[in-house]
Amino acid sequence: MGGEGWLFLFAVLMAAILLFTMVFFIIMFSDLECDYINPIDLCNKLNQFVLPEMIAHAFLTLCFLLSGQWLAFLLNAPLVGYNVNKIMGKNHMYDATEIFRTLSGHKKESFIKLGFYLVSFFYYLYRMILALISGEWLGW
Amino acid sequence: MSQPLMLPQGWEARWDPQSSAYVYVDQNTGRSQWELPTQPTYPSAHPSSSPPPADASAAAPAHTRSGRRHYPTAQIQQMYAGGGYEQSSQATQQPLAPTYPDQNAAPQFFTPGMAGQEQQQPPQPQYPSQAPGYQQPAYGQQPPVDQMSQQFQQMNMAQKGGAGYADQKQYRNVQTINLIGMQPDVRGLEAPPPPALLPPNASVTQSPYSQPDPSYQRCTLNAMPTTQSLLNKSKLPLALVMAPYRSFRESDGDIPVPVVEDSVIARCRRCRAYINPYVKFIEGGNRWKCCMCGLSNEVPQLFDWDQREGKPADRWARKELNHSVVEFIAPTEYMVRPPQPPVYAFVIDVSQAAVQSGMVATAARTILESLDSIPNADKRTKIAIIAVSTSLHFFSLPAGATEATMLVVPDLTDVFLPKPVDLLVNIDESRAAIESLLSRLSDMFQDSYTVGNALGSGLQAAFQLVGKIGGKIIALSASLPSLGEGALKARDDPKLLGTSKESSLLNSASSFYKTFAIECSSKQVSVDMFLFSASYTDVATLSALPRYTAGQTYLYPGFNASRAEDAIKFSTEFGKVLAMPIGLEGVIRVRATRGIRLSAFYGNFFTRSTDLVALPVVPLDQNYVIELQLEDDLKAPFVVLQAGILFTTCYGERRIRVITQAMPTTDNIGELYASADPTAIASYLTMKAVEKSMTSSLDDARSLVTNNLGTMLSIYKNQVTSAAGASAQLAVPDNLKLLPLLCCALVKHVGLREGAQIPPDLRSYAQALLTTLPTQALVPYIHPRFYSLHNMPADAGTIGENGQVILPPALNLTSERLERHGLFLIEDGQNMFLWVGHEAVPRLVQDVFDIPAYSDLAGGKATLPVLDNPFSQRVNAIIAKTRELRRGVYRPHLYIVKSDAEPALRSWALSLLVEDRMDHMSSYAQYLTTVKNKVNGSS
């Protein structure tokens, strides 16, 4: 059975992508603080990535659910809930008129997400290696 | 030291050594009690037997002996008004309190030395009983000797603190006042902020103009804490309140902004600060040391050269070294493009509701009449007119043509211009066509019974027209935008009012207006909204557009031009907006001594970076608040805050107005409190509260105000007066004694008030005003003025020595002052209420309204007739004066309120009397108790 190995390989890649997205967000926020970018461009740029990031994360969580990886699923479910709540409240997008007032909150959120993706990255890596050394993951 | 305590009038504290406690003695009756007295015996309660207010000469020394200081309010005010420190002799020559004619034999304040005179004065004669006019015996202007001497004593005390400032170890005396049981002295609301006590040689020139007038810029604190932890500990807010593009009003004693004529602009190479009175010249005057970052800069070559005369000039006469507010003429490097002309695009709703209400006709007539007053000094001004209903109507106004041609575009989703030229035209070249269009505009749509308003699409069309140049879009709408882009729905569900969900009605319903605002801002376009509604028009959503483009929202609820008052109000205000000498393509940047950081911006603009806000069009007299933080400890003896506004004048000149303010630093928490400016703090709290009401709830917004006040005063009590434990009193520093009143008035203001009766449109509009009015207009908008007219002093309503109409003394905002036979005026700068008591004698009614009896008088919006009798003329003079008293374009409506009819109007007028209990909102006295409990609870 190689399913688990493949799943966690995929998860590792996804976590890496999400990790880089968050790094990108944080860099952009610091750029705004240093006046390297204006709030309108910043929001236009970041808003392109907001939904893809959320969808990617939700898809990964769905994969865990369907493959019965309960622990991984439970780890991710709260963040999915948080994201869905934001979308329902229509405040998931960055608002250029309010960005300076909300900047510290956005930064904090991005850092927390960064930490979360980092932890999940290592967890998925560990699970992948576990599957690898159990010799099952490529099916022979 | 025991807590200095202010007892209510008529009480004296005596130390009882046996019980080691104070016993409180009522000096009138000799009655004594252990409980702290809270109720002063107001003479008004029993005028004939009113107690002699504690005799100043006897009482004060007694208190000194007993280890308590007893500072009568009026006296402290005198010290304060006199500047306290350097102008003490002047202060003693002009005692403030006695020059105020007394109000109706009800002196709420213990005025030392006046006791005897008050006793001699008969109760205020009522209107009819005093035939020869409405005057009142004048007071002797001479303060008694013992009062003078006592004042001198206090001056000396103050001087010891003030004069020794040079060694920087002396602080101002914090005078503690106890508020419970005292009626606030509302005349103090106009007092200037506490002065910033700078070291003697802070300014290079000893110019009297080295600090800006508070109308330009004021700070919540006039002494800067040296560390953020001290600021945090004090719980005082640190924010700049400013209106850099302030109007010039001779009647307010404004001096014109000095303009630096030569284009020598000395700026720091590192922090880009402009040279100002607080820099230091070094190396024999060849270099100057920046007061913000300390960098040594070269003095420009032509700095000491008079270019016009071609000879050396006196450096110390340079305007930028003598004035804290100066304008520089900016050379080309300050321009992104050549100065643009002023551009006005009018988007006028011509749906049935708009035409029927007479809005279209009044607006067109006002524009027509204003064609000569619209800024057009260099004949470049352009205008465009777009009429909007279910489709867009453009008008081609070719130069030289005598008639306008209408072009109709029915497509509302993908807005395009029907013609590339002649839609936005030069006001002079196309004058004939513009005039012909404006005079016919209303008639053109008179018979079109179209219902529907595609305002959003109209705004987009106007944006396409003016976007290339930038300028002002003025939208006039008399119905809810219902079609095309940015269509809105009536969402004013009455069930939401008064609940926590009400704040959703204060937020934008559609993202269109915010997104569009960002687009406008980046293309230097500003939008003004004039809203006329018979029903809900979603001011909350529409006002987002002016908010982020530095425009303004104006609301005319239930507008009907067939009522002369409505038409006059709108056309006066609209005319003033059109004639306003706007600035174009403006940015404001604030710089401060290193260590100070700007942390938040409040006001109508778009924040473009951490220290820069963009104002596509800079309107006159708009207020902005900028919150400050300290990121480093401040080492210097004083700091400098400099606001620079770069803009293009409407006659095509790029200018920089620089406003420099300096203040000393302090590590003493008492000094912070003594230097706090109540008006600026109230302004700051207003901005914070309005923001809170949108992001959270109105309930939280009100708590924010009260909690902020409570924590401030509890820190004051614990850290400055060092009183421990619960107290029956509420101690405040003298300079903040009116802050609780302003906070009480703010939480009861229609913009924040509790209640399920306030239409969301009125609330949103009130919030738009609260966040934009300059402090001069904001204070009366929060805390209205209240005058008694039937018994006003003889000189009230006449022209005074300075050529201005004298206003009657302002009264406390409580209905106790309303008399059944009286005539009163309550005004907040937006509305005026002329209150007529139901027992008003026929003569009064006849003299003022030209109506035989009270019963024939009709309440409601009115214009007062000018009659051939002195009283009518004086009342009219006071009303006219009130209308032009403050900066801004507003012309308040006058409502006649009968004290026993029209309950809605009556309760509206009464709702301005904020010291009273209202529905389930607390009275001022109850509010103080709430604050006191918060203070006691946290100690």
Ligand SMILES: [Zn+2]
């Ligand atoms: Zn500098």
